[in-house]
Amino acid sequence: MNTKPGGDAHDDNVDGVDAVAAGLAAEYAAAVSAIATAEAHAMSVLARAQAVGLERVAEIPRSAGREAELPLRALAAELGACARQPDRSVQRRMNDAHTLVNRFAASFEALAAGVVSVGHVRAIVEHGVKLTDPEVRAAFETEALERAASTTPGRLGPQLARLVEQVQPTTFAERHKVARKSGGVWVRDVEDGMTELLLRGPAVPVHGIHDMITHKAADATGAGAAGGNIVDSRTLDQVRADVLTEMILTHRIDTETGEGLGDGHGGLASIRATVNV
Structure with missing residues (x-):
């Protein structure tokens, strides 16, 4: 109903709601971006912890067997205790963060800048890690980040799976032969x-x-x-x-x-x- 002579209360209402929604959306986007930046900081710490652990492992004689893993487990336990997180989860995240920082630097920088989310980065690493050639992987990452800017992590994953098949220098049969070696029971x-x-x-x-x-x-x-x-x-x-x-x-x-x-x-x-x- 138009309650003002010569005016349109319905249109004014819509404009008001849109303005409020736009403000909330902008505030939410800023908060999500800040979370991504904080996540990148945490991953940076985890990656450094993994690097320290690997250096300490390298100093242990190979004859030590499973004891060689102790430095990494000890670091994960220390970080986990301070953050109230399971040490096994922390150790897994240390390894993932080290891979991100060292093999997907552009994705890490985008996360630190709040341009993409952790979900986007995980999808990029999950599929990109299959590419062993650094140049091919870098080209894949560039394309993946462009796509990540305009879609959700859930939709990005299937796109990247297809992209990997397009840029992969080896055939599926060759990759499957190698992948079979990773089989096991846990x-x-x-x-x-x-x-x-x-x-x-x-x-x-x-x-x-x-x-x-x-x-x-x-x-x-x-x-x-x-x-x-x-x-x-x-x-x-x-x-x-x-x-x-x-x-x-x-x-x-x-x-x-x-x-x-x-x-x-x-x-x-x-x-x-x-x-x-």
Whole structure:
């Protein structure tokens, strides 16, 4: 409704809201830029800590074995204690910061200037680290920073994945052959007596493993429901974990008794299933 003779209250309102929104947006952008600058400062400290740690490691005889890692762990523990952060997380961040500062200097400078965010920088490093040729990596970084100026970190990642494929001097088959050497299995302790088992390997067999245990878990829960046995309240993820654990440790799942489909506390142990191993 127009409440002023000859005027337009609706337009004035819109202008007022736009002015307020613009002011808030500018203030928010300035705050985000300041956070990026502070993050760059923290990364600079972490990178220096990593450099000091590597120097100390170099002074230790190679025969020291795992003791050679102590300088880095000690520094991470010291920094973590002061910042109230887990030392393992700090040590990982030290390594990441050292990579950023020394191999992606332009991205670090952009972060310090508040031009890009930590998310942008992480995407650039994640994809750019695959490029081993310094000149190719520098060209990639220049293009990546230009794109980062006009998009979000989430949208930047897929763009950079395609960009790496375009500038990569080696073929996918050659890179995959090298990447296979990084395969392995690790464990990571989490809370309440639980542990994660991490597997890194070629995509096809790893997806095949996940697909196989998914089918076995679905068959097991389906057979239990059809047989009218005790209803299992576990999620599919929990059933998958039970199936994989039992298959690895015992190499079998008893399709008659349900043995191997539970953890001894009810659950899948009460389900009779038809599973082909």
